[in-house]
Amino acid sequence: MTLHAQTRPTLNLVRLPNGAGIDLPAYETSGAAGMDLRAAVEAGQPLVLSPGKRALVPTGFIFEVPAGYEAQIRPRSGLAFKNGITCLNSPGTIDSDYRGEVKVLLINLGDADFVIERGMRIAQMVIAPVTQVSVRETADTSETARGAGGFGSTGV
Ligand SMILES: O=c1ccn([C@H]2C[C@H](O)[C@@H](COP(=O)(O)OP(=O)(O)OP(=O)(O)O)O2)c(=O)[nH]1
Numbered sequence: 001m002t003l004h005a006q007t008r009p010t011l012n013l014v015r016l017p018n019g020a021g022i023d024l025p026a027y028e029t030s031g032a033a034g035m036d037l038r039a040a041v042e043a044g045q046p047l048v049l050s051p052g053k054r055a056l057v058p059t060g061f062i063f064e065v066p067a068g069y070e071a072q073i074r075p076r077s078g079l080a081f082k083n084g085i086t087c088l089n090s091p092g093t094i095d096s097d098y099r100g101e102v103k104v105l106l107i108n109l110g111d112a113d114f115v116i117e118r119g120m121r122i123a124q125m126v127i128a129p130v131t132q133v134s135v136r137e138t139a140d141t142s143e144t145a146r147g148a149g150g151f152g153s154t155g156v
């Protein structure tokens with residue numbers, strides 16, 4: 001089901017000079033969680049990512065993430081599966097008070113050069129609500145059945 005447009009928060013964005021002609025971030029299907037982001041590398045000067053290398057890829061936009069939300073930059077599964085391309089800091093966090101260009105930190109975990117052309121869809125961005133908490137130091141915690149068990153404590 002498509003979230004009705006009137007109930008959607010608005011993502012204001014500013015196009016930077018290097019973003020000229022780049023498609024706006026968009027949901028590729030009606031129920032998509034993420035909007036695809038495109039590489040704003042220079043036309044005719046593709047970025048070649050060799051195996052094991054990483055690069056900060058510009059998107060050409062400043063996003064004004066609404067207060068109370070964050071933007072998560074996540075890999076595209078197709079690029080990950082076919083080419084070993086992923087976001088090194090996945091999910092990347094775009095703060096609602098960030099006013100710089102959004103960039104995508106890609107790494108090539110595959111075994112071949114990966115060529116990033118201008119306009120290529122390199123990652124996806126999910127807008128998600130966040131909660132900020134007040135921090136209070138206490139002497140002890142409440143007791144639970146789990147206690148300090150973790151990291152496989154419940155078995156396989
Ligand atoms: O994939 C990313 C991750 C972050 N950012 C931008 C937006 C974000 O709001 C800012 C800071 O990101 P983060 O908090 O993850 O990085 P940091 O290393 O903690 O830097 P800072 O000290 O600036 O917070 O950098 C991006 O453009 N792309």
Ligand SMILES: [Mg+2]
Nearest residue numbers: 093094095098
């Ligand atoms: Mg930070």
